[in-house]
Amino acid sequence: MRYDYVTDGTEIYRRSFEIIRAEADLSGMPDDVADVAVRMIHAAAQTDLPASMAWSDGFVTAARNALNAGAPILCDSQMVASGIIRSRLPGDNEVVCLLGTPEVAAHAADRGTTKTAAAVELWLPRLAGAVVAIGNAPTALFHLLEVVEESGVKPAAVVGIPVGFVGAAESKEALIANGLGLDYLVLRGRRGGSAITSAAINALSRPGI
Amino acid sequence: MRYDYVTDGTEIYRRSFEIIRAEADLSGMPDDVADVAVRMIHAAAQTDLPASMAWSDGFVTAARNALNAGAPILCDSQMVASGIIRSRLPGDNEVVCLLGTPEVAAHAADRGTTKTAAAVELWLPRLAGAVVAIGNAPTALFHLLEVVEESGVKPAAVVGIPVGFVGAAESKEALIANGLGLDYLVLRGRRGGSAITSAAINALSRPGI
Numbered sequence: 125m126r127y128d129y130v131t132d133g134t135e136i137y138r139r140s141f142e143i144i145r146a147e148a149d150l151s152g153m154p155d156d157v158a159d160v161a162v163r164m165i166h167a168a169a170q171t172d173l174p175a176s177m178a179w180s181d182g183f184v185t186a187a188r189n190a191l192n193a194g195a196p197i198l199c200d201s202q203m204v205a206s207g208i209i210r211s212r213l214p215g216d217n218e219v220v221c222l223l224g225t226p227e228v229a230a231h232a233a234d235r236g237t238t239k240t241a242a243a244v245e246l247w248l249p250r251l252a253g254a255v256v257a258i259g260n261a262p263t264a265l266f267h268l269l270e271v272v273e274e275s276g277v278k279p280a281a282v283v284g285i286p287v288g289f290v291g292a293a294e295s296k297e298a299l300i301a302n303g304l305g306l307d308y309l310v311l312r313g314r315r316g317g318s319a320i321t322s323a324a325i326n327a328l329s330r331p332g333i
Numbered sequence: 334m335r336y337d338y339v340t341d342g343t344e345i346y347r348r349s350f351e352i353i354r355a356e357a358d359l360s361g362m363p364d365d366v367a368d369v370a371v372r373m374i375h376a377a378a379q380t381d382l383p384a385s386m387a388w389s390d391g392f393v394t395a396a397r398n399a400l401n402a403g404a405p406i407l408c409d410s411q412m413v414a415s416g417i418i419r420s421r422l423p424g425d426n427e428v429v430c431l432l433g434t435p436e437v438a439a440h441a442a443d444r445g446t447t448k449t450a451a452a453v454e455l456w457l458p459r460l461a462g463a464v465v466a467i468g469n470a471p472t473a474l475f476h477l478l479e480v481v482e483e484s485g486v487k488p489a490a491v492v493g494i495p496v497g498f499v500g501a502a503e504s505k506e507a508l509i510a511n512g513l514g515l516d517y518l519v520l521r522g523r524r525g526g527s528a529i530t531s532a533a534i535n536a537l538s539r540p541g542i
Contacts (some may be wrong), residue, residue, distance in 0.1 A: 127477070129475050131447050133447065136497075139498070168526070169501065203416050205415075207412050240340075240342075266338050269334075269408075270334065287528075289347045289375070290339055290352075291345070292378065314378035315378050317528045319496075319526045319528060322412075
């Protein structure tokens, strides 16, 4: 038996984006944010994401400028890093995930902190002007805010879309309320995850399909 | 400023699973499927997944027996492979994702097929008794059904949770309706993705947190 289904990748993308634009309410957002929203909706297959999205006015421009200038992308999990489509990146950008490296385990042991916190602290040498992509751990997002405040070192833009039942919603509200001048994109509430987060980075990397 | 949040990973898991069991309706499923559902809900942070879940009677037992016996896990995307927690695997199981390998590109070119289809065909030498984890491409799930029917080679269990607007729901209904005797776990509809899929594998790998 052969099934009847579309096998052409570009055609699947085209039809998917057409369905999303027909079904999703993108009216509350500027065009450049809507382009990012479409790809996030595509990753989650949920058209109601826009109602939960929040962003700073300068976010898309800041993120795009940083990526074009070759900024590194600092990811809180290997799944986020895996989801970033390397061929879309405009500036040969380094995709960094330190979690799981021996460096992080050693730093965590030295400082008596968690590996998640250690991984965020070890971003510091690359953090200025970077694009941060947090799609898993609320603790990484909370600790990023602490590290930025304590160090004065600022990333260019923060995609803050951790997922879960404990701390996720709260960490995203903390990012929105940040008094640090950080440009951000957030999906409020419990929902989030690596696929939505890397989809946002993929949208920012290059316009279009 | 220091934020007040839980940093202990085990405690975050414990509280998360407590919230899930309080909020989700798991009454329609046997205990062993409910344990898998809890971890899938955790990955998506959406408590309404159980209403969309479908499974064959023997699925959990078949998948656990295969994993315990050291069966490979065949993944349709690198994100699914990344999300599988290696330390939970009971049988030193190989986690396989062929998409992106030169082997797949060459096979696709030779056969005039897509890389997704080529990757599924190249599973064949490892497919008998394997655990399949499809969390991205509906085309991979459709083609798996075709390959199993044509070859007569059967995996032990199929986690079929592709995501998207084009073909995802249909591919999952095709798996449910399969006349091939395949044991399956499915999240019906558009929703799915790598995080939910690897969470199911992580739950099957070892009971508990």
